[in-house]
Amino acid sequence: MEVRKIEELIRFSDEKMQKLPVFESSKYFCDLYCLKSGQDQRIHRHPESDKIYFVLRGSGLFHIAGEEEQLVAGEAVLAKPGEDHGVKNSAAEDLVLLVFMVPRP
């Protein structure tokens, strides 16, 4: 059975945000994003893909389609195809996100 213990996958780097695959598929990404304080995923967009961020730990400043909002553990947000999106760990503690992107670009 393809079981993943999420805590065991979490990795941080002083260099940059870590993106760690949870499950592999040609149809979607299911990843963990691990951001130390101050790290970010710069604003970008995917013309055809939805991206769902679910905050597992910490809090992050999300930018979606020109809006900004601080989200905490237990909150989720959707970036639709073509929408600018990014996230910054502007808090002191670590930030861990469960991220789904469909379809895989």
Added chain:
Amino acid sequence: MEVRKIEELIRFSDEKMQKLPVFESSKYFCDLYCLKSGQDQRIHRHPESDKIYFVLRGSGLFHIAGEEEQLVAGEAVLAKPGEDHGVKNSAAEDLVLLVFMVPRP
């Protein structure tokens, strides 16, 4: 911004497992499954879809492709296309799952 506070979406019923949409799309399901003790999602399969279960709260007995395993909060499991899958809340406490299914059948 399409933000969802997962705690506010959780609903249980004495009748059966509750399936609550988190985000709506024609391409995938992103749902919460809320199971009281003893409730289940019976074993079934989807010929073309992957289903990912992520345990948010409680623990559940998962059946995937003939194997059974008890998973707890912070664990995730994948059922691939054509694989039998189901879950039962065999514990005393409530079970809450974040579920992604791609593509939407």
